[in-house]
Amino acid sequence: MRDRLSQTFAALADPTRRAMLARLSKGEANVSDLARPFLKDMSLPAVTKHLQVLEKAGLITKTREAQWRPCKLKPGALKDVADWMEAYRMFWEESFDRLGAYLETVIAKKNAQGKKHGRKK
Amino acid sequence: MRDRLSQTFAALADPTRRAMLARLSKGEANVSDLARPFLKDMSLPAVTKHLQVLEKAGLITKTREAQWRPCKLKPGALKDVADWMEAYRMFWEESFDRLGAYLETVIAKKNAQGKKHGRKK
DNA sequence: GCTATATTTAACTAGTAAGTTAATTAACCA
DNA sequence: TGGTTAATTAACTTACTAGTTAAATATAGC
Numbered sequence: 001m002r003d004r005l006s007q008t009f010a011a012l013a014d015p016t017r018r019a020m021l022a023r024l025s026k027g028e029a030n031v032s033d034l035a036r037p038f039l040k041d042m043s044l045p046a047v048t049k050h051l052q053v054l055e056k057a058g059l060i061t062k063t064r065e066a067q068w069r070p071c072k073l074k075p076g077a078l079k080d081v082a083d084w085m086e087a088y089r090m091f092w093e094e095s096f097d098r099l100g101a102y103l104e105t106v107i108a109k110k111n112a113q114g115k116k117h118g119r120k121k
Numbered sequence: 122m123r124d125r126l127s128q129t130f131a132a133l134a135d136p137t138r139r140a141m142l143a144r145l146s147k148g149e150a151n152v153s154d155l156a157r158p159f160l161k162d163m164s165l166p167a168v169t170k171h172l173q174v175l176e177k178a179g180l181i182t183k184t185r186e187a188q189w190r191p192c193k194l195k196p197g198a199l200k201d202v203a204d205w206m207e208a209y210r211m212f213w214e215e216s217f218d219r220l221g222a223y224l225e226t227v228i229a230k231k232n233a234q235g236k237k238h239g240r241k242k
Numbered sequence: 243g244c245t246a247t248a249t250t251t252a253a254c255t256a257g258t259a260a261g262t263t264a265a266t267t268a269a270c271c272a
Numbered sequence: 273t274g275g276t277t278a279a280t281t282a283a284c285t286t287a288c289t290a291g292t293t294a295a296a297t298a299t300a301g302c
Contacts, residue, residue, distance in 0.1 A: 151279090152278070152279060153277090153278065153279080156279095165278090165279075165280090166279090166281080168279095169279065169280060169281090173280095187278090188277065188278045188279075189277095189278065189279085190278080190279065190280095
């Protein structure tokens with residue numbers, strides 16, 4: 001599984017790792033903060049490994065601060081997932097009138113992008 | 122990996138399977154249609170297995186029609202992914218004014234849901 | 243320097259995933 | 273009935289994943 005998007009999806013395919021992301025969505029946390037809810041179920045090295053998976057997938061960044069390793073969400077990879085998902089939105093936005101509303105938001109988004117930031121794709 | 126969302130993410134963590142979904146987003150297709158682009162790279166049983174993964178993850182449905190097995194996208198699982206993603210949208214919608222626009226669409230969506238369909242969560 | 247705290251690395255095991263080839267099932271057609 | 277097409281199942285191999293325990297590294301504070 002060499003491609004980045006596959007790596008990201010694989011990282012998300014685990015409830016422990018998703019719980020860690022959920023925790024990080026509330027704010028920065030170091031490894032032992034993130035480990036705390038799971039230490040009944042698994043060892044600390046297991047937590048370290050999960051964090052390495054998240055980091056390699058580009059979902060978090062880990063920095064150094066004394067003996068702690070503060071982690072935070074890194075949005076890029078999630079954005080890639082969101083962009084991929086976008087192609088399928090019409091399939092889950094089931095009602096027809098919602099589809100119309102959806103198309104409007106897409107157009108609004110495109111315009112906003114064109115004006116302010118040059119984004120890839 | 123017992124939970125459904127993990128199963129869905131795992132199914133999406135493979136470029137072959139995502140390509141199959143992309144094909145199905147253009148319309149129904151049977152197994153050999155879906156296999157065609159990959160038969161240089163893998164055997165037909167491998168394709169069958171990929172489709173089984175997608176089916177078990179709730180991403181496609183397979184029906185019977187004579188000796189063919191027409192497949193089509195099943196949006197439910199993708200919707201679950203989208204719902205999960207929603208909690209993180211603010212992290213990848215990086216610019217502050219976009220965040221404002223995002224909040225408006227969330228409110229609009231909430232209202233639309235309340236009026237028309239009773240959805241979970 | 244010594245010790246406690248935070249985290250990672252090493253070495254290993256068990257289970258799962260993705261692929262293979264060969265054989266099998268199922269439906270159609272002549 | 274026999275052949276052809278479509279798809280799956282069986283049995284197996286290889287590689288990866290998630291976890292383990294034990295040992296190592298790094299930093300802070302006395």
